[in-house]
Amino acid sequence: MKYMIALMLAGTATPAFAQDHGHNHSMPMQPADPQDAEEAAEEEGSGEDASPPSSAMPMDHSQMDHGAMDHQSMQPQGEGSPEMPQPMGQSPVDHSQMDHSQMGHGSMDQSGVVDDQAGGEMDHSAMGHEAMAMDIPSGPPPASAGSGPARAADAIWGVEAMRESREQLRDEQGGQTYFWFQGDRVEYRAREGSDGYLFDLQGYYGGDLDKFWFKSEGEGSFGEKIESAEVQALYSRAIAPFFDFQAGIRQDFAPLDRTYAVVGIQGLAPYLFEVDAAAFLSDKGDLTARIEAELDQRITQRLVLQPRVEASFSAQDVPELGIGAGLDTVEAGLRLRYHFAREFAPYIGIDQEWRIGQSADYARAEGEDPSVTNYVVGIRFWF
Numbered sequence: 001m002k003y004m005i006a007l008m009l010a011g012t013a014t015p016a017f018a019q020d021h022g023h024n025h026s027m028p029m030q031p032a033d034p035q036d037a038e039e040a041a042e043e044e045g046s047g048e049d050a051s052p053p054s055s056a057m058p059m060d061h062s063q064m065d066h067g068a069m070d071h072q073s074m075q076p077q078g079e080g081s082p083e084m085p086q087p088m089g090q091s092p093v094d095h096s097q098m099d100h101s102q103m104g105h106g107s108m109d110q111s112g113v114v115d116d117q118a119g120g121e122m123d124h125s126a127m128g129h130e131a132m133a134m135d136i137p138s139g140p141p142p143a144s145a146g147s148g149p150a151r152a153a154d155a156i157w158g159v160e161a162m163r164e165s166r167e168q169l170r171d172e173q174g175g176q177t178y179f180w181f182q183g184d185r186v187e188y189r190a191r192e193g194s195d196g197y198l199f200d201l202q203g204y205y206g207g208d209l210d211k212f213w214f215k216s217e218g219e220g221s222f223g224e225k226i227e228s229a230e231v232q233a234l235y236s237r238a239i240a241p242f243f244d245f246q247a248g249i250r251q252d253f254a255p256l257d258r259t260y261a262v263v264g265i266q267g268l269a270p271y272l273f274e275v276d277a278a279a280f281l282s283d284k285g286d287l288t289a290r291i292e293a294e295l296d297q298r299i300t301q302r303l304v305l306q307p308r309v310e311a312s313f314s315a316q317d318v319p320e321l322g323i324g325a326g327l328d329t330v331e332a333g334l335r336l337r338y339h340f341a342r343e344f345a346p347y348i349g350i351d352q353e354w355r356i357g358q359s360a361d362y363a364r365a366e367g368e369d370p371s372v373t374n375y376v377v378g379i380r381f382w383f
Contacts, residue, residue, distance in 0.1 A: 178206065193221075202215040256321065289314075311327065312327075314328050331351065333349055343381055343382055345380045
């Protein structure tokens with residue numbers, strides 16, 4: 001009975017038991033009048049096992065591990081169990097429903113502390129360290145960033161070892177050389193009269209900036225002399241991310257042997273048009289030009305439709321070659337190919353050729369039709 005009276009007096013004198021734990025927990029709780037508590041205890045008698053009222057003991061809540069406390073187990077269980085006396089006029093405090101993360105202990109995850117104390121690893125990701133992350137600078141580097149020696153690693157690893165390492169780095173970061181060969185058009189041509197054939201080959205050897213290009217084209221009719229055949233050898237230099245400047249020589253073997261100087265560009269124009277344009281100056285002083293453009297329209301990942309256009313020009317008439325001044329010939333075709341592999345694709349299509357102006361007159365004089373339709377079957381490959 002003496003303990004009950006002491007606790008009731010302590011609860012009345014110290015309403016801090018029912019206060020919000022968000023207050024300063026480091027303040028010790030003192031009874032309003034310790035003498036009153038002692039007098040109340042003396043009324044019930046005194047004994048050797050008597051202990052001072054709990055309200056007389058200062059409590060420092062800041063040292064308590066609220067994450068490890070099971071407040072539900074602090075309440076007596078079962079029927080007939082004595083209930084904790086509550087201060088008059090206040091409702092009981094259910095600590096199990098309290099959010100201890102708002103009790104002034106910061107944003108630390110108490111469960112992480114308990115796990116760490118139990119031998120596990122602390123989860124620092126829940127302790128608010130992300131707010132301490134530094135902003136990544138967006139300006140230029142300070143001047144001191146480049147003030148060190150240019151070859152500082154030489155002093156550690158040696159000059160020879162670092163020279164070999166730097167050469168390997170240059171090779172791996174753009175210094176490689178490649179070989180590429182493509183049969184762009186290798187096809188059979190069915191047309192009125194005698195059927196024919198055509199080949200269009202090209203390739204290069206070199207790196208990202210400098211290459212040696214080679215090209216070869218030719219066509220003819222079966223059972224007859226080849227109509228045209230040429231080979232080009234070109235030096236190629238990258239002048240833009242998608243374009244190369246090319247210069248070299250061209251040698252024709254049919255219909256006449258003739259040598260040309262070549263200047264041109266080749267690359268990928270906007271909207272993915274592959275363009276090859278060149279001007280030719282022959283050893284006879286004839287100036288001609290040719291431009292080709294093609295576009296791959298992907299229907300599926302393997303099925304591709306390719307429209308293609310080619311036009312030839314001449315600055316003067318060249319009767320022995322059947323070339324007229326101005327626009328000489330125009331060729332337009334449409335090919336549908338299927339890629340069994342990236343490197344191999346058969347195709348079918350249709351191709352139309354026109355000879356224009358004076359060139360058409362030369363064709364008629366030779367007994368040829370200036371307009372020819374070809375139905376083609378061929379393969380495209382590369383390696």
